[in-house]
Amino acid sequence: MELLxxxxxxxxxxxxxxxxxxxxxxxxxxxxxxxxxxxLGGAVLVTDLRLLGIILKDVPSEMVADxxxxxFKVALAGILATGIFMAAAVxxxxxxxxxxxxxxxxxxxxxxxVFAIKRPLLKRSHADIQPWVLKALAVASICLWFxxxxxxxxxxxx
Amino acid sequence: MNELVWTFAEWLYAQPWSRGIHESFYVYNWIESxxxxxxxxxxGMLFLIDLRLLGLTMTNVxxxxxxxxxxxxMWIGFTIMIVTGLLLFYAVPTRTATSVWFRIKMVLLFxxxxxxxxxxxxxxESAGTWDKDPVPPKRIRIxxxxxxxxxxxxxxxxxxxxxxxxxxxxxxxxxxxxxxxxVAGTEY
Numbered sequence: 001m002e003l004l005x006x007x008x009x010x011x012x013x014x015x016x017x018x019x020x021x022x023x024x025x026x027x028x029x030x031x032x033x034x035x036x037x038x039x040l041g042g043a044v045l046v047t048d049l050r051l052l053g054i055i056l057k058d059v060p061s062e063m064v065a066d067x068x069x070x071x072f073k074v075a076l077a078g079i080l081a082t083g084i085f086m087a088a089a090v091x092x093x094x095x096x097x098x099x100x101x102x103x104x105x106x107x108x109x110x111x112x113x114v115f116a117i118k119r120p121l122l123k124r125s126h127a128d129i130q131p132w133v134l135k136a137l138a139v140a141s142i143c144l145w146f147x148x149x150x151x152x153x154x155x156x157x158x
Numbered sequence: 159m160n161e162l163v164w165t166f167a168e169w170l171y172a173q174p175w176s177r178g179i180h181e182s183f184y185v186y187n188w189i190e191s192x193x194x195x196x197x198x199x200x201x202g203m204l205f206l207i208d209l210r211l212l213g214l215t216m217t218n219v220x221x222x223x224x225x226x227x228x229x230x231x232m233w234i235g236f237t238i239m240i241v242t243g244l245l246l247f248y249a250v251p252t253r254t255a256t257s258v259w260f261r262i263k264m265v266l267l268f269x270x271x272x273x274x275x276x277x278x279x280x281x282x283e284s285a286g287t288w289d290k291d292p293v294p295p296k297r298i299r300i301x302x303x304x305x306x307x308x309x310x311x312x313x314x315x316x317x318x319x320x321x322x323x324x325x326x327x328x329x330x331x332x333x334x335x336x337x338x339x340x341v342a343g344t345e346y
Binding site: 058067145 | 195201205216224227228309318
């Protein structure tokens with residue numbers, strides 16, 4: 001499937017034009033993207049570090065995971081909204097950027113991982129889940145979301 | 159003062175390691191990536207502490223428990239950010255020292271640090287009376303909201319350093335030149 005026409009359409013769209021024309025708005029989009037990334041990092045890490053038994057050992061992990069997931073969803077919404085805005089402004093450049101596609105794959109895997117694997121598992125009582133499964137889940141989650149952030153930063157370098 | 163800052167920045171840039179980092183594609187970009195990605199740990203933990211102090215998350219856990227337990231990973235993150243931040247300044251000292259955004263970022267960092275210190279002190283003095291309350295007192299919530307606002311400003315100005323809108327090579331108002339630290343007669 002040829003994707004270039006879609007990227008050309010995105011850049012010519014209203015959203016793409018705003019980001020392309022007004023540098024200030026684009027920069028605000030970038031800042032909100034980073035703010036959302038920090039919040040997402042907090043929500044992911046507080047759960048994963050708790051599952052690994054590193055922090056908040058005296059707080060039930062179910063409670064930490066439930067509370068953090070609410071803010072994870074807020075952060076993810078912020079990342080997606082600002083990410084679409086930023087990508088639209090430079091869509092054709094993104095089409096030729098390998099790291100952009102690497103990030104999209106990492107992000108898709110991350111979202112599927114959270115909503116299809118991690119969250120359904122963590123909704124159950126954690127005492128019923130093998131400890132190694134919880135730890136493997138936490139390590140996989142940390143690796144995944146750091147990959148999303150790192151590939152995102154490298155879009156700007158390539 | 160601005161002349162002194164400029165002389166120091168030029169001296170830094172004359173160091174072989176400064177140019178070495180700046181000119182190395184991988185070293186510079188890895189340092190910058192580490193600086194950005196570590197936001198997830200440092201600010202991630204800080205945001206959760208602030209959200210608890212605003213009464214917006216983990217309200218059935220004492221606020222002091224959240225603040226104390228997340229403090230260590232937060233400081234590990236901030237230590238990495240300070241080290242990588244210093245390296246980034248060391249690699250590009252002249253342009254960074256004359257960036258309006260960098261200067262505003264430093265002022266905001268100072269303000270955020272003062273706010274954090276005051277908040278910490280207030281918590282130590284009074285946490286016993288409200289620690290288990292789902293929503294802390296108003297003065298604590300104001301300090302937590304200020305913390306989030308300062309860090310939003312720090313992230314924004316940090317990102318804006320990459321833009322050359324007010325760089326010294328441009329023709330701009332005297333006010334901007336003074337704030338940016340542009341030194342008259344210097345070729346940028």
